[in-house]
Amino acid sequence: MTPAELAEVVLSAAHAVFTERGLDPAALPAKTAVERPRNPEHGDYASTLALQLSKKVGVPPRELASALAEQLGRAAGVKSVEIAGPGFLNIRLDAAAAGQLARVIVEAGEEYGRSDRLAGLKINLEFVSANPTGPVHIGGVRWAAVGDALSRLLRATGAQVGTEYYFNDAGSQIDRFARSLLAAAKGEPAPEDGYGGAYIAEIAEAVRRTRPDVLELADAAAQEVFRVEGVALMFAEIKASLAGFGVEFDTYFNEKDLHDRGELDLALNRLREQGHVFESEGATWLRTTDFGDDKDRVLRKSNGEWTYFAADCAYYLDKRERGFERVVIMLGADHHGYIGRMKAMAACFGDDPERNLEILIGQLVNLVRDGAPVRMSKRAGTVVTLEDLVDAIGVDASRYALARYSSDSPIDIDVELWTRATRDNPVYYVQYVAARTASVGRNAAEIGLNRGDGAHFRAELLGHEKENELLKALAEFPDVVATAAELRGPHRVARYLEDLAGAYHRFYDNCRILPRGEEEVTDLHRARLWLNDATRVVIANGLRLLGVSAPERM
Structure with missing residues (x-):
């Protein structure tokens, strides 16, 4: 019996009690839930339904x-029910249930853990x-791991997601x-405000191979060639790096398209219709202070140039016009100040910023080797990149390590720990x-032991303490997935998997699954093989939700 099934049994029992006592059925909730008690001695599951309903119906x-x-005691599969404290119900299931x-x-296979908790919600x-302008640095890699895992979680709970x-x-x-590419092609130092690193020289050389005549052009024309060709090459490299990391997007949206399609003007007009645009000192402003921002924001400068914020407004509107009810944006630690202005912007469009816009901030990540931070990439020159991280600990360990911690916490990734084939390496564990x-x-198949069909499964034989502990851990998975999706916390899945791994090891050490030597195969062996x-x-x-493999051999 799953927790969800037990919760339905509890609710059915409540309906029966209300009928017997003539209580108002409107007081009953549409759904209820059961929880695992902190102390296993208190039972398998606990319900607070009596406490929730007592005031509504006037019964102690x-x-x-x-x-x-x-x-409840009459329900199939329920072994016993005890009352604790002011009205808690501690429920024990029989071994068969x-x-x-x-x-x-x-039998559910890949479907186990999925739900419709967020069905009907369309999320961008x-x-x-x-x-x-450069390779994906380690901060961006964190969002690649967390964002991709979050998209998997949201889809597993029924949401329609566009990444x-x-x-x-x-x-x-x-x-x-x-300008940096042009300088590198000419063999000159990078501009003072430009980009350095070996990758700049590599891309400049790649552009020269496709356009051998580029340095014969005037600087302005050559710079434009390097802009168009260089950006295309850099972005192709970024996409390839992310794909190798197991991350691909449904949509790659070009900022330039917002300008070319006139969407900034569209956004400005929409904001003006809402009454939040004003002119001052020759510039066009959005009065975001009306919605809690610390200052009003310029949309168009006095020289006619659009601001980055204007593009942010247009991009948000574009997402909403595409039918996304909720816009979720993941930003780095240095973007914390964006939250206020973006929330105010959503309100200026007439949206509910608490429902339609969600901004997640990710904290810093350090790669550590021999106790000291790895501070720069051989290729990028100033930062640690996706490739540096993967080269150091591999894709699986990288994704797991980055998703294992709440995104609002800084983390240090210790190369020695995450490459170690020991229990203290969480992904290895x-x-x-x-x-x-x-x-x-495999070993069971070699000796001719198979589970048999479900009709002959002797579930009641799984009565050992460690079997029960493992079953209760397995039962938690659907709720862990739903909670992780709702709270935007893939780390909850990782920590759950580690707890589950511990429960399995204790089961394995205490409950013999396969017969020894010439020992006869029994229904208990088959039952344990099911488990x-x-x-x-x-x-x-669980690992699939994190984008991590589940190897059959190690």
Whole structure:
């Protein structure tokens, strides 16, 4: 029995009690939930339904809890119900009901853990969006891992998600990039405000190969060639790097398109219609202070140039016009000041900034080797890049390490720890369970042991303390996935998988799955094989949500 199924049993018992006592059924909730008690001695699950309903119907909580406990005690699969404190219900399942979860999981396969919790919600999820002026640095890599995992979680809970990379191919940073490429092609030092690193020389040389005549042009024309060709090459490299990291986007959106399609004018007109635009000192402003911003923002300068903020407004409007109810944007730690202005901007469009716009801030990441930070890339010159991280610890460890911590916490990634084949390496610890469960399955097949069909599964044999502990851990997975999606926290899945791995190791050490030597195969062996395979399913499903592999061998 899953927690969701038990919750339905509890609610059915409440309906029966209300009918018997003539209580108003309108007081009953549409859904309820059960939780695992902190102390396992208190039972398998706990319900607070009696406490929630007592005031509504005018019945003392312990009296209502007593009636619920009596009704629940008659339900199939419920071994016992005890009343604790002011009216908590502590519920124990019989072994057969608890053990059936192993069959449910195995038969559900990849679907186990999925739900419709966020069904009907259309979300635009933008992350990474690094300027195409250099390789993706380690901060952007964090968003690649977290953003991709979050998109998987949201989809697993029923949301319709469009992932998006905003390609900043307009503005002064692109001009600096083009000047840097031109300087490198000429063998000159980078401009004072330009970009350095070996990658600049590499791209400049690549442009020269495709346009051998580029240095024969006037500087302005040559710079334009380097701008167009260089940005295309850099962005192709960024996309390839991210793809190698397992991250691809549904949409790559060019900032330049906003300008070319007149969308900045469209956004300005929409904001003007809302009554929040004003003119001052020859410039066009948005009165964001009306909605809590610390100052009003310029949309168009006195010289007629659009600001970056104007492009932000146009891009937000474009997303909303494409039908996305919620716009989620992931930004780096240095963008914390953007939250106020972006929320105010959404309000200026007439949106609810708490419902339609969500901004997540990611803190800094350091790569550490021998106790000291790795401060620069051999190729990029000033930062640690995606390739540096992957070269140091691999794709799986990189993705797991970056998704394992709440994004609002700074992290140090220790190269020695994350490459170690020991239990203190979290990704190794979890993947080892994936490999061990697969190995048990192979060994079982070699001796002719198979689970058999579900109809002959003896779930009641899974009564050992460590079997029960593992079953309860497996039962938590759907709620962990839903909560991680709702709270935008993929790290919750990683920490859950580590707890699950511990529960499996304790089960494996205490409960013999395969018969020894000439020992006869029994229904207990088959039942434990179901539980082993259920663990394999959940570990694989959880790692898949993080974009990490579940190896069959290590």
